Amino acid sequence: MAAELMQQGLNWLTLGCIYALIAVGFSLLFGVLKVIHFSHGDVSLVAPFVALAALQGWSASASGMSAIGLLVACAIAVVATGILGVVLDWLVIRRFRDAPAMMALVATVALGIALRESVGHIFPNGHNPQPFPRLIDANFNVTEGFNLPAFNVLVIGSSIAVVVLLFLLLQHTPLGVRIRAVSQDREAARLMAISPSSVFRATFFITSAIGGLGGLFYASYAGVTRFDFGIQAGLIGFSAAVVGGLGSMPGAIIGSLLIAGLDTIVQATLPDGASYRLVFAFLLVILVLVFRPAGLFGSVAVEKV
Amino acid sequence: MRPTFSDITIVIALELIGAILLRFFLLADDWRIVGGILLLFCAGFAVMQFRSDWESRIGDAFNRGTRLAVGLAILLVLLFPLALNGNTYALHLLIVSQLYAVLAIALNFQLGSANIPNFATGASYGIGAYVSALLAIHFNVNFWLALPAAAVAATAFGFLLGVPSMRTRESYLALVTIAFGVVIHQLLNNFDWTGGPNGLVGIPAPSLFGHSFASPIVIGGIKLPSQANFYYLSAVLVGIAIISAQRLHGSRIGLAWNALRADELAARCQGINVIWYKVLAFAVDAFLAAFAGTIYAFYISFISPDNFTFLVSVTIMTMVIVGGMDNIFGVIVGAFLLTMLPEKLRAFSDYRILFFGIVVILFLMIRPEGLFPQRLRRYGGSE
């Protein structure tokens, strides 16, 4: 029983970390853009496909699949996803900076669809699920009946590291200061000779790369990747950010842990729980929004007139 | 004002040309004919773009000759199936297009008139379809009673969906509507009594005055395939949708929606209860969508959750954006175009969804007002 509980606790933390890697991006992007970038989930879930492609290229040249090959493929995927974010901003999203929020919203939803479908068409046989390897396959045998898979340790450890790094970057580097300045007041930042578009580029790169890492973990956790995982991952990440309060980093993390917790409980207790996971996550979102429209950690801003 | 002779000519000529092109488009097997007709369509638009005086001339002709235009349009709709050489596939496409036209008009109340994002029109459509199908299968309720029952159920759902809009806006509201849509889809997929992923089968065909909609129409020696029943039924529904849309648009309610679209805070300061008008937009959308859903269910006689996904909602949204927000005619054209195009360009049908995504982005970037932009209201010909 205790081992079972610990196992579930571990699942919860692992899922929470994966969601947080995506949710943090939603929150940070909303902070600077002031509009939700709905396709962030789809961008993030491009990473596993890039990694698979890189792996196939690698195993064609070297023989067989190796740990190094996997590592290099993942690194390539993370950087490529970061660049993809910047490119999409340049191609599409920046054109909606001054447009009504509704248009940017619909445009990014459409962008997510286009991205998803492109992956499905470009990747060979991409509309079918693709097996995705576990990033590490070792196990630490802690006590009788309780295994600590190295994969979970990897996910939790690197998520914490990434979040700490992101926090340090935002608080203690010149780039971080500029990002915060632009998210507080874009016009004031411009007057202080901070170019918002360079800040947008940097933010897109950082958040998309982090999301890419989350996407790799997401696929690896599931053991497969699908072209339409992006919508699910995106909706969960976005929900987590909203539950926490858009724009708030700690909010995004706590929101992720909440949704992952709900997810774990539902899957462990309900028969057929897996098919209801989104239902419960969304019920939580709807409840939170009805009672706390700005999320748990957000404060309602009164529009200046 | 009475229409002049040239007004009459313009109206008749344009409607006839439209009908003829539609007929050839529907019956074309060769993609070159399809492409040619599309090119003609684009050329028409290019001309309008550069000769806005022609555009306003046409607009005036239709304004002055409204009665003639409506009468002729009804006549053409009535006679159209006769011109299809009994091609049932063409009739099927027309039915689906008309149902999507209704859905697009429904969504237009929100997206076009009031600028509220709603990604759950597909869900309201599904609720309409499922409620009426369940009533018909389990309780033997006939189509004509199931129709209003489904509408009531979906409207209740619309109000529910509208509740979060009291306190949330834009991105948050969009998330709530997406969430509602996904939840409905997953519930339909998981419940036993909705048939799970297999859906519901054997929905009985409606009948009217003893005439079953499953049998062909025979009038004076002319025989039309059974699809014609549903063709006329959905045409009536389009008519109802157009009338409702016009009545709302031309009333204090349409104005209030437009006001909150332009500036919600200023709208509040004109005495507009924006919460009520937002919820109302959700309810009206769901009401009309349920009608379309019911007809769809009884027409196909088989429904499954996959008919009512998030992508269906996005497709409807694409139709509104492409056709022209807050322009009823434009929205209908958008629905017809985007229903028939993927079917006609079968070779590209794998790329249908990708195509929708890209079309939306391009339209929002290049022509956000859509093919047919909204028009300013006119009162009593005083201008």
Added chain:
Amino acid sequence: MSGHAVLRGEGLTIRFGGLVAMDGVDFVLQAGEILGVIGPNGAGKSTLFNLITGLYQPTAGKVFLNDRPLNGLPAHRIVQMGISRTFQSSRLFTDLSVLDNVIIGMHCRTQSGVFDAMLRPSKARGELRQAAAKAGELLRSVSAGLYDQRGRAASELAQADRRRLEIARALAAEPKVLLLDEPSSGMDDRDTDALIADVRAIIARRPELSIMIIEHDMRLVAELPHRVMVIEYGRKIAEGSFADIRNMPRVQEAYLGRKATAHA
């Protein structure tokens, strides 16, 4: 001036986080009176209007319209009770026609609901047509130039006409109290003169209408208001006739400075 208080504020206070944007302000507006509100930028003048119109909820204090408390009422109810306003940076419904902007201003003086619109269209249309005729008259009475442009989109108007249209829209609700937030901003001297004449014409037709007007242009402040109140850092620091307050050292320090002395 008939001399009873139409609008009254008591101890109005609002905080935004650490900032006290309005701190214990009392004011009274008499029927038929024009009350000027002046003060430096960021003093809290617009905040006062936002508190009155229900856009902001006060942290403390109350607003009364004819002795009825307005606190907690939503903005749209307050308009219905008779307080209309304009905005510092104009907020027209730019993609609608000039006439539609005014008709929307009549929203709380018209009735038809969904069922009228759907099932009794002739009644709903008739009401709207009547509203359109009335709106036309109102536009004509505010400015003939605006009336001629009634079929155009509001976005096509020149700056001065936008401000006029905003006033016309506010009047369409048949208010007892009209709040004008910097109506002359963005106008040159000639437009401002025309504005003064417009406001005079408006009150000539509506002797019962009370007006509060936030202004920076001292010519207008000298000419229109019967009384002026001065706000600084969210507090009322002076009140009285323009002639009186403009000589108060405190007011000069706070706000008037060189610009006003040059005008005087």
